[in-house]
Amino acid sequence: MARMMYREAVLSTIAEEMERDPNVVVLGEDVVGGNGTAGGPEAIGGIWSTSAGLYGKFGGDRVIDTPISESAIVGAAAGLALSGKRPVAELMFADFIGVSLDQIWNQIAKFRYMFGGKTKCPAVIRMAWGAGYNAAAQHSQAAHQILTGMPGLKVVMPSTPADVKGLLRTAIRDDDPVIFLEHKALYGVKGEVPDDKDFMIPFGHARLSRAGNDVTIVSTGLLLGFCEAVADKLAAEGIGCDVIDLRTTSPIDEEAILDSVEVTGRLVVVDEAPPRCSLANDICAMVAEKAFASLKAPPLGVNPPHTPVPFARELETAYLPSIPKIEAAVRKVLSYR
Amino acid sequence: MQLSREELLRAYRQMKVIREFEERLHIDIQTGEIAGFTHLYCGQEAVAVGVCEHLSTEDKIVSTHRGHGHCLAKGCDVNGMMAEIWGSRDGLCKGKGGSMHIADVDKGMLGANGIVGAGAPIAVGAGIAAKIDAKGHVAIAFSGDGACNQGTTFEAMNMAVVTKAACIFVFENNHYSEHTGFEYAVGTQKDIASRAEAFGMKVWRGDGTDFFSVFETMREVLDYVRVPGNGPAAVEFDTERFFGHFEGDPQRYRGPGELDRIRETRDCIKKFRASVTGAGLLTDADIDAVDADVMEAIETAVAKAKAAPRPTPEDVLEDVYISY
Numbered sequence: 001m002a003r004m005m006y007r008e009a010v011l012s013t014i015a016e017e018m019e020r021d022p023n024v025v026v027l028g029e030d031v032v033g034g035n036g037t038a039g040g041p042e043a044i045g046g047i048w049s050t051s052a053g054l055y056g057k058f059g060g061d062r063v064i065d066t067p068i069s070e071s072a073i074v075g076a077a078a079g080l081a082l083s084g085k086r087p088v089a090e091l092m093f094a095d096f097i098g099v100s101l102d103q104i105w106n107q108i109a110k111f112r113y114m115f116g117g118k119t120k121c122p123a124v125i126r127m128a129w130g131a132g133y134n135a136a137a138q139h140s141q142a143a144h145q146i147l148t149g150m151p152g153l154k155v156v157m158p159s160t161p162a163d164v165k166g167l168l169r170t171a172i173r174d175d176d177p178v179i180f181l182e183h184k185a186l187y188g189v190k191g192e193v194p195d196d197k198d199f200m201i202p203f204g205h206a207r208l209s210r211a212g213n214d215v216t217i218v219s220t221g222l223l224l225g226f227c228e229a230v231a232d233k234l235a236a237e238g239i240g241c242d243v244i245d246l247r248t249t250s251p252i253d254e255e256a257i258l259d260s261v262e263v264t265g266r267l268v269v270v271d272e273a274p275p276r277c278s279l280a281n282d283i284c285a286m287v288a289e290k291a292f293a294s295l296k297a298p299p300l301g302v303n304p305p306h307t308p309v310p311f312a313r314e315l316e317t318a319y320l321p322s323i324p325k326i327e328a329a330v331r332k333v334l335s336y337r
Numbered sequence: 338m339q340l341s342r343e344e345l346l347r348a349y350r351q352m353k354v355i356r357e358f359e360e361r362l363h364i365d366i367q368t369g370e371i372a373g374f375t376h377l378y379c380g381q382e383a384v385a386v387g388v389c390e391h392l393s394t395e396d397k398i399v400s401t402h403r404g405h406g407h408c409l410a411k412g413c414d415v416n417g418m419m420a421e422i423w424g425s426r427d428g429l430c431k432g433k434g435g436s437m438h439i440a441d442v443d444k445g446m447l448g449a450n451g452i453v454g455a456g457a458p459i460a461v462g463a464g465i466a467a468k469i470d471a472k473g474h475v476a477i478a479f480s481g482d483g484a485c486n487q488g489t490t491f492e493a494m495n496m497a498v499v500t501k502a503a504c505i506f507v508f509e510n511n512h513y514s515e516h517t518g519f520e521y522a523v524g525t526q527k528d529i530a531s532r533a534e535a536f537g538m539k540v541w542r543g544d545g546t547d548f549f550s551v552f553e554t555m556r557e558v559l560d561y562v563r564v565p566g567n568g569p570a571a572v573e574f575d576t577e578r579f580f581g582h583f584e585g586d587p588q589r590y591r592g593p594g595e596l597d598r599i600r601e602t603r604d605c606i607k608k609f610r611a612s613v614t615g616a617g618l619l620t621d622a623d624i625d626a627v628d629a630d631v632m633e634a635i636e637t638a639v640a641k642a643k644a645a646p647r648p649t650p651e652d653v654l655e656d657v658y659i660s661y
């Protein structure tokens with residue numbers, strides 16, 4: 001085991017996979033930085049420091065600084081993937097899927113099916129997502145609610161450094177397009193990470209981060225930690241919470257959720273995207289369909305409101321699900337009959 | 338054409354307001370009191386002011402993530418802007434937008450923009466509206482050397498030509514897009530104006546560190562675009578950004594002594610002063626008086642921003658047509 005930050009887990013996994021497989025290439029804006037300047041290349045190594053040192057180790061053919069051209073970045077990843085490479089493309093902010101949506105939605109997501117199953121598209125599109133930095137409406141959004149709804153994409157949302165390691169390795173070795181969503185507020189978080197260079201976490205396997213019999217809380221990303229804090233607080237009162245970290249939203253581990261709800265009968269889903277057509281609604285609906293008889297209370301979603309992400313500190317705090325809001329939701333489902 | 342004393346004083350004041358606004362933010366941001374990402378316009382003042390001094394409120398501009406200078410030059414209220422950046426309820430966008438999203442549509446300022454390359458297509462629409470209204474108004478898209486690589490910018494240029502939109506693409510080439518050099522990211526031509534030319538536009542080039550170069554160039558550009566039926570034009574200004582890409586940028590891409598050199602030799606404010614005092618158009622005393630006045634205005638703006646009421650949780654649900 002090694003102790004490292006979430007961002008270090010991203011970087012070291014990419015480096016290990018580049019070492020292992022010469023077909024792995026990295027591309028994105030400022031993933032090297034300093035090209036065409038007096039300071040020279042490697043000025044930055046990605047604005048999240050998730051590609052620092054890769055250019056020096058693997059060179060410009062495999063670590064490609066791109067102009068500001070998200071549509072071409074994702075498109076080039078598609079073309080690379082159809083040509084035998086394993087691109088790991090970076091969109092600095094998940095919000096920029098807006099610029100590249102055709103290449104994500106109509107191109108990479110559809111090749112395998114549309115081409116009659118005759119092709120693979122092993123592209124990973126990494127992006128930083130989430131609020132908490134007062135980065136305002138165009139640099140703070142969640143994108144999983146949009147991307148999870150697109151057939152043909154696998155969508156990964158790690159919450160810990162160890163999960164970054166295991167899931168990113170699986171993503172890079174996977175033969176299908178994978179959207180890898182890194183929560184920007186987690187980049188500095190440290191955790192134990194297995195040293196094994198083949199450590200992989202399969203997609204569609206949730207992780208039980210707290211165990212209890214009274215209520216099921218499902219979440220991922222930054223908010224998972226909030227849910228754990230609520231579970232720990234309630235545990236002191238003798239209330240037991242299962243906290244399920246989804247890890248991937250597509251494929252989704254329905255079994256883990258259903259198994260838990262069958263015991264607890266109560267469900268809260270905590271989601272950083274606005275409520276309509278959200279992951280929270282999706283999971284609540286799934287549980288209502290498949291575990292109706294087990295339910296002791298209506299399933300409840302905790303989401304931000306149906307608004308863009310506001311800028312000011314007070315507004316963003318009010319916007320985001322918080323520990324008190326999650327606790328209130330849990331108490332609400334507990335007090336229902 | 339010679340500017341009057343009043344016009345010179347006004348242009349200088351506008352540049353100085355932007356400069357001091359940004360220098361002050363640079364200091365205040367370090368205290369941690371100001372939230373979010375801030376991109377300072379310092380060094381490029383001659384472009385925003387040299388362009389906007391020709392415009393009326395009926396003319397539209399669309400700005401970028403580095404938008405404070407464009408907003409101030411187009412007439413956005415200094416106090417309202419400072420309050421917005423401080424995230425207060427008195428801000429131009431009630432604290433909802435912040436530095437990257439300042440807008441005042443009534444002033445013809447259609448918004449700073451957090452999405453690089455998003456502005457140019459919007460300016461085409463405003464330019465088509467101006468063409469339809471046929472009153473000689475124009476729409477201006479400010480774009481950086483990085484934004485000029487975005488497909489949206491290419492589409493906008495071609496569509497403006499095809500629709501004969503009364504639209505001007507102003508490219509501010511400050512040689513960097515974040516940490517990457519213009520020399521690397523803009524292929525083949527190493528020049529932005531010639532791209533616009535290839536789309537069929539008339540193009541101009543000017544020194545973006547010299548107010549008079551920008552102002553005189555823009556007079557020609559505007560004389561052309563305001564003529565109904567002429568369609569769009571483009572202009573590239575070579576300029577400098579004095580601070581990092583964002584506040585907190587380590588700027589490892591700069592060469593040794595680069596910042597000192599550009600502050601020394603490429604400062605539009607210093608150049609303006611030297612030029613007008615050298616020609617006997619204004620005196621040092623005239624300029625010092627403007628400086629003092631501007632310092633006071635910025636001080637007031639900061640004091641007001643700090644004292645302004647903070648937004649409340651209820652404000653989150655205001656300005657949406659429906660909430661769930």
Ligand SMILES: Cc1ncc(C[n+]2csc(CCOP(=O)(O)OP(=O)(O)O)c2C)c(N)n1
Nearest residue numbers: 096403451452453481482483484513514515
């Ligand atoms: C679509 C999109 N891609 C990337 C970014 C991140 N980003 C913000 S500013 C910037 C550089 C812009 O360079 P340029 O257009 O030259 O403007 P300057 O910063 O020099 O004013 C980048 C890459 C963004 N905000 N939006």
Ligand SMILES: [Mg+2]
Nearest residue numbers: 481482513514
């Ligand atoms: Mg630039």
